[in-house]
Amino acid sequence: MKTHWIAAALLSSTLAIACEEAGQNTANSTAASTPPESAPAPEQAPAPQTAPAPPSSTTTVARQQAAPATPAPRPRPAPAPSESARSEAAPRPAAPPKPRFREVAVPTGTQLPLELTTALSTETAQVETPVSARLRQPVVVDGLTVFPAGAVFHGNVTEVERAGRVRGRSHLAFRFTEVEMNGQRDQARTSVVSFEGEATKGEDATKVGAGAGIGAVIGGIVGGGSGAAKGAAIGGAAGAGAVLATRGRDVVLPAGHEISAALSSPFELRVELQ
Numbered sequence: 001m002k003t004h005w006i007a008a009a010l011l012s013s014t015l016a017i018a019c020e021e022a023g024q025n026t027a028n029s030t031a032a033s034t035p036p037e038s039a040p041a042p043e044q045a046p047a048p049q050t051a052p053a054p055p056s057s058t059t060t061v062a063r064q065q066a067a068p069a070t071p072a073p074r075p076r077p078a079p080a081p082s083e084s085a086r087s088e089a090a091p092r093p094a095a096p097p098k099p100r101f102r103e104v105a106v107p108t109g110t111q112l113p114l115e116l117t118t119a120l121s122t123e124t125a126q127v128e129t130p131v132s133a134r135l136r137q138p139v140v141v142d143g144l145t146v147f148p149a150g151a152v153f154h155g156n157v158t159e160v161e162r163a164g165r166v167r168g169r170s171h172l173a174f175r176f177t178e179v180e181m182n183g184q185r186d187q188a189r190t191s192v193v194s195f196e197g198e199a200t201k202g203e204d205a206t207k208v209g210a211g212a213g214i215g216a217v218i219g220g221i222v223g224g225g226s227g228a229a230k231g232a233a234i235g236g237a238a239g240a241g242a243v244l245a246t247r248g249r250d251v252v253l254p255a256g257h258e259i260s261a262a263l264s265s266p267f268e269l270r271v272e273l274q
Contacts, residue, residue: 098273106139106146106267112190113137114153116257122162122170122197122250129157131174133259144271152180153188153261163197163248170197172251176261186269190261197249 114133132154139147155176163170173194178185253259 101270101272102144104141104144104146104269104271106141106263106269108263108266110139110141110263110267112139112147112153112261112263114259114261116253116255116259117152119255120157120172120174120251120253122160122172123252125157125160125172127157127160129160129174131155131157131176133176133261136258144273146267146269146271147179148181153190154178154180154185155190158192159194162250169199169248170251171195172253175264179267186267188267189264191264193259193261195251195253197251199248 113136115136117132117134118130120129120131132152135147135149135151135153138145138149153176155174155178157172157174159171159173161168161171171194173192175192176190177187179188
């Protein structure tokens, strides 16, 4: 019994000494790790959060094998555009510019209604005397005005002849070679325009007859029947002498006289479109 008590006492003292040494060691370690009170303790940074560990490749492969394969959806074809949409989307070609001018040919024989702006007479005119006339109405070809009203045609006298005594008539002819429009002259040849004086045969016969009648009256008064015959012969001769001394009538064309001429060759020009 005494032996057991001694053993228990030894065990107790051994445990007490071990506990005391352990307490000292703990106090020393605490004092060594604790900073001095004068220096403030540094703030401890929060511990980084660790991301969850990714699933292992074995798990991923297992899941892929376990999940059924889903086919990828096929893209639907876009609906075809309608005719109207395609026509609106497609660029329209630019319209060609409209022509501003057109070449027109005035045919031969086209009539030109004119009025003279210069006076002419066989008494004063000579070959190459200038003559001009103004267009009274516009000339239209294929709906386009080729010669506007007021266009001036220029030319010359080509023939002139005064009436002879007893025989022949006066004669006057001219033609146009140019047209003036918008301050510009162009060649435009026309056919010859001619005029003849009036015949005076009736008037000549009247003059001769009147002279013979007057002579007969005078001869009858003076010498009877034979005197009347002689008077008629003398009076007729006097009347014939008066006819021989008088020319026929001249051709006289005053300014403003209306005439008509025709183109003798085609006339080409450039007409501006409206």
